Amino acid sequence: MSIFFHELKRGQKSLLVWSCAIAFMLGICVLIYPEMKTQMDGISTMFAEMGSFSEAFGMDRINFGTFIGFFGVECGNILGLGGALFAATLGISSLAKEEKEHTAEFLLTHPVSREKVLAEKLLAVFAQIVVLNMVSVLVTVLSALAIGESADVKTMSLLFLSYFIMQIEISAVTFGISAFLRGNGLGIGLGIAVLLYFLNIISNLTENVKFLKYITPFGYTEGADIISNGAIEMPYLAAGIVFTAAGIAIAFIQYRKKDIS
Amino acid sequence: MKAIETNQLTKFYGKSRGITNVNLSVEEGDFFGFIGPNGAGKSTTIRTLLGLIFPTSGSAAVLGKSISQNRIEILSQVGYLPSEAMFYSGMRVRDILSYSAKLHQRDCKEEAGKLCERLELDISRRVDELSLGNRKKVGIVCALQHKPKLYILDEPTSGLDPLMQKEFYELLTERNQEGATVFLSSHVLSEISRYCKHAAVIRDGKILASDSVEKLGHTGVKRVTLQSAERVPEIPDAKNITVENGSVSFLYSGSPKQLLTSLADLSFEDFTVTDPDLEEVFMHYYVKEEN
Incomplete structure (x- = not known):
């Protein structure tokens, strides 16, 4: 498990900063709720008048006046988008960083299999997400x-x-993509996370592109759906699990035969 | 058992050439030099042997094991020094050394301590503060601390000062005497002729010659120098002709009789015929033939 612990140590500062930033904003978001509640009448009317803007964030379907409704939309976006960006930076840079900084040569000329490197790196990425x-x-x-x-x-x-x-x-998914990269893919990773976020917003706006919810993982994190149904949307979640498995499988297939330059 | 044996080893990067049909054979216990100009394919060969890149065709075995089947077993017996050693930024030298030892699943503290002392390497420094030469030393300790059977060193002395180069070669010679095989690439010819027993010359991805360093030096080529020659003689087998201060010098590989016949009607003050030094022989391999 040397690589796993090495990865955690390398990532600890970044993990600390992201955790503090997201937790701080979440905390602030929850703490302003009492203040918001007193003005809720006005806010509800305001949202009602905003039409598609409210729809985009699923605010037309949940009761903003309850704590869980407020949390599901407002605070959820912080952990949703923030966590997605963090996960994307971790996934995309875990392998790519080694090649960009030319440390892949150091690591892979030691007696460790590429499968072991992948497994321990992926495990380290998941562990950091768990902590966050x-x-x-x-x-x-x-x-x-x-x-x-x-x-x-x-x-x-x-x-x-x-x-x-x-x-x-x-x-x-970003881990799978990074197995193909030679340099730093940070831009690609963040781009993917933001794109997926907006795909969900677009799919909320019009019924015609509802299928996008199968593509973006934000489809099954929709606070409005979870709160009103009391469950995660299974079809979207199933699609997400398929993408997760595909990302990991692609990483293993590609990295096993990759030329390290 | 051979330490390294390659069979028609070929690597193309897309369409661009890496190495073509390389046949190398390095005996166990040898001190082997791998010589060639930049871009000749030295690093490509080495990186293929280590499993960093995969051959397009051909095969290779290191310490009797196939590189495509037994990568892990091979790497546990090999000490590799890359030409440009790079380490994880922010880490201290001692952490790099212990991470390397952990990846080898060995305790190398004692050996690392000795090596750092001999190479005058401060293990408390951060690797990104190190000069090129000091970074090289970290690479050397990583390659030597687990006492492997085979050392694969890619341009090992670049960046080291002459004293350190000497110390480094002493270390290698000791390890070689203990039975380990040393395989090093270089374009510094004097190093190869001084320390290596065998050598191979690579150019444009192909092995041009592979033999003992002594035999490589005796190619039947002579360096002929004519002092104060009236003109440049016309000799069919003369190569690498230079004219300096009235004296003409060239490499000659034909028969002695023909040389004497060609020189018969030429006037000059004095002449010498010598074996070219090893460096000159290698230069001969290096320089692309004009036609």
Whole structure:
């Protein structure tokens, strides 16, 4: 497990910064809820009048006046988009960074198989995503307790679970892509995460492109769906699991035969 | 058992040439030099042997094991020094050394300590603060600390000062005497002629010659110098003709009789015929024939 621990050590600063940033914003978001609640009448009318803007974020379908409704849309976006960007940077750079900094030559001339390198690196990526999400859950619970709000545990757990699976999917897909890269793919990784986020927003706006929800993992993290159905949308989730498996499989197939320059 | 044996080893990067039909044979216990100009295919050969890149065709075995089947076993017995050693930025020398040892699943602390002392390497420094030469030293310790059976060194002395080069070759000679095989690539000819027992010359991806360093030096080619010659003689087998201060010098590979006949009607003050030094022989391989 030397590579796994080496990877965690290399990533600890970045993990600390991302966790703090996302947890801080989540915490702030929860803490402003009491203030928002007092103005909720005005806000609800405002959102009602905004039409497609509300639809884009699923705000037409959930009750903004409840804590879980507020959390599912407002705070969810922070962990959703922030976590997606973090997962993408991890996934895309895990392998590509070694080649960009020419350390792949160092690593792969040691008696370790490429499969072992891949497995331990992927495991390290997942572990860092787990940590980020645990910190996020902890900060959310603590700040909810601080403002004296409570929410249905099952629904909250489903929200967090969906964000977590989404980040795993994005990291696996970008990991698969990075097996083809020679240099730094950070731009590609972040681009993919943002693109997937906007695909979901577009699919919320018009029924014609509903199929996009099968492509983007944000399809199954939609707070409005989870809160109103009390469940994660299974067809979208299934598609996500297929993409995750495909990303990992492609990484193994490609990296096994890759020329390291 | 051969330490390295390649059979028609060929590597193309897309359409561009890496190496073509390379046949190398390095005996166990040898001190082998691999010589060639930049871009000749030295690194390509080495990287293929280490499994960093995959051959287009042909095969190779290192320490009796196929490079396509037994990469891990091979690498556990090999110490590799890349021509440009790069390490994880921000890490200290001691962490790099211990990470390398961990990847080898061995405890190399004692050996690493000795090596760092001899090479005067400060293990508390961060690798990104190191000069080229000091980074090279980190690479050397990584390649030597686990006491492998085979050393594969790609341009090992670039960046090292002359004292360190000497120390480094002493280390290699010790390891060689203990039974290890040394395979090093270089374009510094004097190094090869001084330390290596056997050598191979590579150019444009092809092996031109492979033999003992002594035999490579005795190619039947003579260097002929004519002092104060009236003109440049017309000799069919003369190559590499230079004219300097009135004296004419050239490499000659024909028969002695023909040389004397050709020189008979030429007036000059004095002349010498010598074996060219090894460096000159290698230069002869290096320089592309004009036709």
